[in-house]
Amino acid sequence: MSYFSEETSVQAVLDRLSDDVDSRFREIVTSFIKHLHGFVKDVEPTMAEWGQAIKYLTAMGQICDDKRQEWVLFSDTTGVSMLVDAINHRRPDGATENTVLGPFHVGGAPERALGDSICLDGKGAPCVVSGRVTDEDGNPIAGAKLDVWQTNDDGFYDVQQPGEQPDMNMRGLFTADEDGSYNYVTVKPLPYSIPTDGPVGRFLDGMGRHAMRPAHIHYIVSAPGYETLVTHIFVTGDPYIESDAVFGVKESLIVDFEEVDGGHRARFDVKLKKLD
């Protein structure tokens, strides 16, 4: 037994782990303590910096409520959400890539017929989005479910403007046809800012980073026997496409939104990964 010292700090803490601790928990705590102490030893915080860190961490939790999740925002803006997503959804064989779910998904979106519009507020020019859901070999997945949601033409999700937008505006659940094809009507999405009035906003500010997300449409695509795909489609040429505040963009998810008479048209094909 040795008492705590700068040199032995990691071992001093790990020595306290009881022998009968759950092995996964042990693995996580061991790595956490190593990295946490490694970080402290790297940067050698002053007592004042340590105090600022305590205040910051406290403020993070205190701004959270049933509508605001600052820790998810922190995870998003530090690349952790995308990293965890990448680790859990490795798709080396050409299946469509995942990206983060984001905080604006709502369960129970209304089922709509193919070709229906999800735009209930009448704002914006129509944009037709179509595509086909297949397996990795291009075989159609008939009856695949597509849950889609996005901002309206003012750049806000319905849940951000309760009372202002119709309920379930810009959301819909579609079912692919026998050929795996789907299509629906919406408006071209817009870039928007993540909330900046909390600790994460101050963090981005300190790093000299903006808080914008490039325009996107969210997708959850599912079918029995396939890994559920959680992703976005992004808009070619968006001013924030290379600097998404939450690192969600992948090259394969960027789609041309072609200008057509009176609106736009986009195509996004989906390849689902077979479950093992």
Added chain:
Amino acid sequence: MSYFSEETSVQAVLDRLSDDVDSRFREIVTSFIKHLHGFVKDVEPTMAEWGQAIKYLTAMGQICDDKRQEWVLFSDTTGVSMLVDAINHRRPDGATENTVLGPFHVGGAPERALGDSICLDGKGAPCVVSGRVTDEDGNPIAGAKLDVWQTNDDGFYDVQQPGEQPDMNMRGLFTADEDGSYNYVTVKPLPYSIPTDGPVGRFLDGMGRHAMRPAHIHYIVSAPGYETLVTHIFVTGDPYIESDAVFGVKESLIVDFEEVDGGHRARFDVKLKKLD
């Protein structure tokens, strides 16, 4: 410019740091992102584990108020407080070692004459503590100030039992005499538990660790021209001396509390480090 991927995750985040970011902030963020992503890549959390972490971090801040600081407790129980303290108070030349301040210090403790008792509630057998404040070479530091505080004979600080204990019970500010000597009367301190009803308690539980601190008396010793010493004295033979929940024990701070007629006696000499 490359989009985010598992392989490039650290660089993808660090590439966003603006060129004109404060250099100290850049240093801290760079190390933080490396260690944070390193930890995630080590443990490869499932989506469910990530969700549990978000909930845990949120709960940490939400239990904090003006009396409860769960993040300090987290820092204490993961060895971070002691590590930061050690980094900021390296004393290779024999000056008395620091340890953590703890959450129970109160400014403005009453000035008392040498030999006075800090025990205002009449509980417990008297314990005389004496010693001498010198520089590293043993020269007396006349007029050094000693701010001392501890639990009462029931094992609680006065601020934990407002209304039950007399105001400023077990606290006092003493001034060393011409010879650097000091002495005061108290009671032998008792081991006690840190709060376990919050997220830190659950964390300790998961690790199979107890939440006890070995008995101790807190000291802040200061004199013009010397580095202020923040430390405790611990009690030889305390059942928790080798397993302090906050890692505060250093061998040089363990003191014999000798049994004498009707009470105890202890001696603790202090060597202050000259300021450069």
